[in-house]
Amino acid sequence: MFVCLAGVAHAQKNYTISGTVKDAATGETLIGATIRLKELPHSGATTNSYGFFSLTAPGGNYNLVISYVGYAMVTQPVKLSQDAQLDVLLINDNTLQEVSVNGKANKTENIDNPQMGVNRLDLSQINNVPVIFGEKDVIKTIQLLPGVKSTGDGNTGFYVRGGNSDQNLVLLDEAVVYNASHLFGFFSTFNSDAIKDVSLYKGGMPAQYGGRESSVLDIKMLDGNDKNFNIQGGIGLIASRLKVEGPVVADKSSFMISARRTYADVFLKLSPDSNTRGASLYFYDLNAKFHYRFDDKNTLYLSGYFGKDVLGLKDNFGTNWGNQTATIRFTHIFNNKLFLNSSLIYSNYNFLIESFTSNSDFKVRSHIRDYSLKEDFQYFASDKNTLCFGINGTYHSIAPGDITSSSASEVNPQTIQERYGIEAAAYISDDWKLTDKLDLLYGIRYSLFSLLGPGKFSTYSATDVLQFYQIYADRGIVKTYANPEPRFSLSYKLNEQTSVKASYNRNTQNIHLISNSTSGSPSDLYVMSSNNIKPGVSDQVALGYFKNLSNNQYEFSSEIYYKSMQNQIDYKNGAQLIANQDVESQLIYGRGRAYGLELFFKKHYGRLNGWIGYTLSKTENKFDGVNDGHYFAATHDRTHDISLVGIYKLSNRWTLSGTFVYGTGNAVTYPHGKYHIGGLTTFYYADRNSDRMPAYHRLDLGATFEGKAHKRFHSSWTFGLYNAYDHKNPYTITFQDDPKNPTRTQAVMTSLFGRIPSVTYNFTY
Structure with missing residues (x-):
């Protein structure tokens, strides 16, 4: 078997292209940007929490397509004859005349991703949702999603699929926040001006998360x-x-x-x-x-x-x-x-x-x-x-x-x-x-x-x-x-x-x-x-x-x-x-x-x-x-x-x-x-x-x-x-x-x- 596999691998040599995707104006890494080869419809990768991606494909000439919601799509010709590194800068498309409430770079991520019960919120989405006293609030926004409940006014605690409020793992740059509320629950501790990405896992946590029974708010x-x-x-x-x-x-x-x-x-x-x-x-x-x-x-x-x-x-x-x-x-x-x-x-x-x-x-x-x-x-x-x-x-x-x-x-x-x-x-x-x-x-x-x-x-x-x-x-x-x-x-x-x-x-x-x-x-x-x-x-x-x-x-x-x-x-x-x-x-x-x-x-x-x-x-x-x-x-x-x-x-x-x-x-x-x-x-x-x-x-x-x-x-x-x-x-x-x-x-x-x-x-x- 190993001999046969080695022969196939030699006949169909694969190469890897990797790099980071950033905002051209600010240098911020973009989380969840989609990278795919146009000639291979089922190929694809997404950037991780630090904007890094890695994509492997057989050698050949391709068009690499990089996209992220709210940004102009980039198509880059590439020749895969050896491993390569490519850093990509995307331009925020300010000419868009419509509002997007999609937090996904890949329009079909909800179809393709095997992870269930996951929601990613875009910051423009949070900023457009009206909340009390006009203070844009991450937690108040996620309470509008199915499976997430609040207990009413004066409370930023949330309950996910039957779990108690303490059964949610709330992370801010990987650090646990034990009490995510101000003034007895009228506000949450998260200032939207300082936030880049919000992900809620309610149907099951990826294995890197643990310590709580119900959900993760990352x-x-x-x-x-x-x-x-x-x-x-x-x-x-x-x-x-x-x-x-x-x-x-x-x-x-x-x-x-x-x-x-x-x-x-x-x-x-x-x-x-x-x-x-x-x-x-x-x-x-x-x-x-x-x-x-x-x-x-x-x-x-x-x-x-x-x-x-x-x-x-x-x-x-x-x-x-x-x-x-x-x-x-x-x-x-x-x-x-x-x-x-x-x-x-x-x-x-x-x-x-x-x-x-x-x-x-x-x-x-x-x-x-x-x-x-x-x-x-x-x-x-x-x-x-x-x-x-x-x-x-x-x-x-x-x-x-x-x-x-x-x-x-x-x-x-x-x-x-x-x-x-x-x-x-x-x-x-x-x-x-x-x-x-x-x-x-x-x-x-x-x-x-x-x-x-x-x-x-x-x-x-x-x-x-x-x-x-x-x-x-x-x-x-x-x-x-x-x-x-x-x-x-x-x-x-x-x-x-x-x-x-x-x-x-x-x-x-x-x-x-x-x-x-x-x-x-x-x-x-x-x-x-x-x-x-x-x-x-x-x-x-x-x-x-x-x-x-x-x-x-x-x-x-x-x-x-x-x-x-x-x-x-x-x-x-x-x-x-x-x-x-x-x-x-x-x-x-x-x-x-x-x-x-x-x-x-x-x-x-x-x-x-x-x-x-x-x-x-x-x-x-x-x-x-x-x-x-x-x-x-x-x-x-x-x-x-x-x-x-x-x-x-x-x-x-x-x-x-x-x-x-x-x-x-x-x-x-x-x-x-x-x-x-x-x-x-x-x-x-x-x-x-x-x-x-x-x-x-x-x-x-x-x-x-x-x-x-x-x-x-x-x-x-x-x-x-x-x-x-x-x-x-x-x-x-x-x-x-x-x-x-x-x-x-x-x-x-x-x-x-x-x-x-x-x-x-x-x-x-």
Whole structure:
């Protein structure tokens, strides 16, 4: 066999052409650009996260076609008589008179790509979607996709195919962001001015991702313009932003700095109310990046994010929380087939709660810190096989809470033992083009987690009774879990415009968020897998049908999925928590299941475009001791979710947009009776989550007016109207005795937002 193969290989000598694809004006590498040989219809490659591509074909004369959405296509004659390197510069086609909401360079990627449940968002797409206060928001936009749910106003958490909000891996230049929200969820931490690429994986993660059960939101920052200096910014009613970028050494290195800050605190100082005059209410973001290209094979990237929220009332209380991340990446091209990305990553999420009240002043500090090392390889073995493999490791440190107080305070100081853990993984996957119609993406990830000392570690029985405890020395191994995570996706093309896909994915999770609120709080508690807490495990199977219409102008997809979830965590009924002490004694463990249908119809090009998304789904949990051990609806379970997004290019200067969302109300627990004892009313609650909030629906409108074109300066105005018909959506519902008739019960609904207008002035120089 080897002799025969060697003979064939000699008779049909193959050569490889490789290189990078960049924006001609800025030098930014273009992710997902398509490269193909015109004479070989089924040949093709796409650029990776660093703009690198590799394409292998038999020797001969060809026309190499390079394309990327929004850029003029380039056709380059090539002669493959030996391996070659070709770097390509694409020109942004500013003459296009229509809007594109397509985030793909390849118009048929949704048909060709075996990966299921993946969405890539183009930044122009995000910037045209109207959102609250006019602040363009990545997370608010992905919540408009089928299979992705929000829990309403005041919340940037999102729920993917039945998973909890902490089961989403959120990455910013490979660093984990643990709390991706500002001002308790009104804004996300991601400033769109600093972002180059957004990818959401909801139907199954590629093998290089791990540590979460449900999805991956992978966000990459801009590298910076290595051609010219550029200033971009915006001034809005509630926040302003500014970005500066430019070359350090032309065509070799660049920097990018982007900052954003709200100024609600400025208006509070002008308030006639003396109580609010000393209040603090603001957040800020700072994104920074630097890259240096040593030569054609070696590039260094340094990036960081720093964000903080400050909320408080003078001489009363204060709450601060924030994220800091730093990433050092080094990419090396060994040859035209092998690519390496090495990364050192730091992530820190911390919060501080302060009380300044006399006799009860105190401070509560907590944090979660990660130190990570990653080695990721891509090997372009042939025109049929692309291998990805690598290793990574993370050192976790979690401080659940440290309470300090003055000597005169009535609050007793407490320190909860800090926990440490090491998480490691190795993976390999192969994208194998079996035939022109059949494509298989398969691989496995092997994850390992160890909980480390020092400290006292307790083991509880199923009834929360302390069985025993053990003292471990510094770095002593308390508990180790190992889990294989197989993953595969299969795509079969019925024709050039139609394909069917199937997938299976297993994911595990060892960092867990314990919360009793759907809206999220900066003080929500993170815990590691331990003697009592086992790794969360999810198994998901999915089947999909994908169809393009009218020369790829329209896209339709239908996916069904079933996900089973093991070792899910919740608080037991009547949990008693004192300063997060012995929290594991207050937890219950169970399982979950989620299944549903997702429909998606999208128009990519033209003056009028957008999409319609619909999700029909069910998410249920099962815990011993809750609802008699029967399955019950998860808090974020929504039977129906509908989103409509429309963008219309009215003229060269006016673009109109609108979104409409509708969702079944969240599952909640209402009182089903009450009794009076000693003049006090006590409510009797029925089964957990056996009731529903009212349905959520909202219409948002937006318009962008482009200023007159100048050689170096460009400006625009963005107008928005959030909740255009002023519908009062429920945020919370509480119950009380009816003041007019105490025998009756009154439900009191709180809504956060009515109709909110916004205007933002944007500029680029």
